Amino acid sequence: MSRTKSLSDPQWALIAPLMPSPTGKGGRPFNDHRLMVEGIIYRYRTGTPWRDLPESFGSWKTVWKRHRRFSGDGTWDKILTKLLTHADEVGLIEWEVSVDSTVNRAHQHGTNLGRATGGSSNYTNLLIEPPENAVGRSRGGLTTKIHALCDAKMRPLVMLLGTGQGGDSPMFPEVMASLRVPRRGKGGPRTKPDRTMADKAYASKANRKLLRDRGIEAVIPEKSDHIANRKRLGQKGGRPPTFDTEAYKRRNVIERCFNTFKDWRGIATRYDKLALTYRGGVVLRAITIWLKLLGDTP
Known part of the structure; x- marks a missing residue:
């Protein structure tokens, strides 16, 4: 595998049928989808500016426009959903999930905000750009948060964006609501x-x-102030929530999942002005994480 080629033939065969029609607007044919996807992967893997893409990928403008199109029309999300359906069908998804967020620094070339920025709204709509572009001011400067949910084998299932200073807890319902893996044939997702x-x-x-109402076991430790308040109230404080200490030792899979994402320099640091393309x-x-598993799976 060369430095400018990331997808094997079996991996490409999985997603090639999921690509949009080879004819663009006005009857103009798209350039080779595989070449464009390889160019997009190369850009995010290396963190290079779009203008500095190797000439072997063709015009950098075409590569960027293809990524902008696929990010805006939901193509990337549709492909991931199809792969998750396939993975669940062959039993690759482990349904003990972990939730967390990671803060990524936004490069100065990837921001277009004034000094007065600092809105607290979270980015949940996948196709509409939020007012602050999912960039906020935290102790680390201008930052973006990736809120994610992964399975027990540190494979990603849900990814949302939020401002760097936004809280994790308010995003939890959105993250859980975004978990949706369709099934082939009969039955809902x-x-x-x-x-x-x-x-x-x-x-x-x-x-x-939220978890109790849905019949989902929660493995979340109590905060020290919650424990103190409960003990202060005595019997009125109720019983402590159940907590599986052995299961909680496995929560580190979400941190390892983030490490895998940040192997790509264009994700570890946000260079995109648009939250949509980031x-x-x-x-x-x-x-690509799921393709490495499914590419060799019959």
Whole structure:
């Protein structure tokens, strides 16, 4: 495999049928999809500016426009959904899931915000650009958060964006609601994991109730102030929530999942001005992770 080629023939064969029609608007044919996808992967893997893409990929403008199109029309999300359906069908998804977020620094060339920025809204709509482009000011400067949910084998299932200073707990319902793996044939999509693990940032009563109402086992430790308040109230404080300490030891899979994402320099640092295209790169990384497993699976 060369430095400018990332997908094997079996991997490309899985996603080639999922690509849009080879004819663009006005009857103009698209350039080779595989070449464009390889160019997009190369850009995010290396973090190089779009203008500095090797000439072997063709015009950098064409590569960028293809990525912008696929990020905006939902092509990347559709491909990932199809791969997840296939993975679930062959039993590759482990339904003990972990939730967390990671903060990524936004490069100065990837921001176009004034000094007065700092909105607290979270980015949940996948196809509409948020007012602050999912960039906010935190202690690390201008940053973006990736809120993710992965399975027990650190494979990504859900990826959303939020501002760097945005809280984790308010995004938890959105992350859980975005878990949707369709099934082939009869039956609705699977949206309910067997167990959900998260750190203390998600230890609110509302999040615990959300999981309890859906019949999902919660493995979330109590915050120290929650413990103190419960003990102070005595019997009125109720019983402590159940907590499986052995299961919680496996929560580190989400941290390792983030490490895999950040192997791509264009994701570890955000160079994109648009949250739409940055998230598209994140979803594309998830696609390549699943392709490595499914490419050799009959």
